[in-house]
Amino acid sequence: MLGYPKDVEDIIFDATNGISKHLREGAILIDHTSSSPELALRIKEAGIDSIDAPVSGGDIGARNGCLVTMIGGVQETVNRALPIMNCYSANCKYMGGPGAGHHTKMANQIMIGTTMIGLCEALLYAHKAGLKIDDMISLLQKGAAGSFSLEKLGPRMLKRDFDPGFYVEHFVKDLGIALDEGKRLGLALPGTALAQ
Numbered sequence: 001m002l003g004y005p006k007d008v009e010d011i012i013f014d015a016t017n018g019i020s021k022h023l024r025e026g027a028i029l030i031d032h033t034s035s036s037p038e039l040a041l042r043i044k045e046a047g048i049d050s051i052d053a054p055v056s057g058g059d060i061g062a063r064n065g066c067l068v069t070m071i072g073g074v075q076e077t078v079n080r081a082l083p084i085m086n087c088y089s090a091n092c093k094y095m096g097g098p099g100a101g102h103h104t105k106m107a108n109q110i111m112i113g114t115t116m117i118g119l120c121e122a123l124l125y126a127h128k129a130g131l132k133i134d135d136m137i138s139l140l141q142k143g144a145a146g147s148f149s150l151e152k153l154g155p156r157m158l159k160r161d162f163d164p165g166f167y168v169e170h171f172v173k174d175l176g177i178a179l180d181e182g183k184r185l186g187l188a189l190p191g192t193a194l195a196q
Contacts (some may be wrong), residue, residue, distance in 0.1 A: 001032035003167075003170060004173060005033070005039050005177070008033050008035055009039060012029070012046075017158070026049070028049045028050065028080060028133075029048050029050040029051070030050075030051045030053050030084075030085065032053050032055055032069075034054045034102070034105050034174045035054070035177070036180075036181075037099030037103050037106075039057075040073075040099040041096045041099050049074070051071055051077060051081055051101070052100070052101040052102050053069050053085065053092075054069075054101055054104075054105035055069050055070070056068045056105070057106050058166045059152065059164075062118065065088070065089060065090060066090040066091075067088070067089045068090065068104075069091065069092040069093070069101075070089045070093060070101040070102075070104035071085075072094075072101030072102060072103070072104070073094075073097065073101070074098070075094065106178040107178075109175060110175075110178050110189065110192050110195075112149065113171070113188070114191040114192065114195050116153075118151055119149050119157075120157075123154065123157060129190065133158055137150060178184045179193060179196065
């Protein structure tokens with residue numbers, strides 16, 4: 001799990017130190033980086049048994065052993081690697097061929113980014129309206145507004161606990177990948193652009 005697609009590209013394909021020339025037969029590369037679907041295809045086309053398997057759940061999910069892993073790759077390769085991934089992920093789901101894990105992660109990031117805008121605006125609104133915000137969070141979590149962000153991050157915001165669960169620059173990078181993929185797919189994603 002690396003920070004950026006360029007890091008993944010370098011560690012695999014660098015002419016001097018890239019691992020692509022040193023992988024043993026039968027080795028599987030499991031890339032947990034939130035990265036580019038196009039890069040996952042390039043890795044597969046290079047003849048590497050690889051899985052794109054970004055995760056969701058942040059620091060809370062990692063500490064509690066309840067990460068969600070979104071998997072793309074060749075089904076047979078995924079089947080070989082699942083016993084390992086099931087040791088550290090509470091929920092692994094095969095989403096399709098190479099790049100499908102990254103596409104799923106981008107959908108995840110789109111939802112989180114736009115949900116966070118709503119959460120922050122709702123908390124400001126509740127504060128200005130004089131509501132008991134902790135009671136509001138507890139109540140709304142049980143209804144249609146319920147979300148991971150509301151349940152886990154809303155209370156942290158109220159305590160002014162702004163320790164990162166995920167680096168902001170990585171989230172901005174992910175939203176950039178989502179916007180680039182959206183353009184490639186012929187989609188306008190104005191909420192995602194606002195979140196970025």
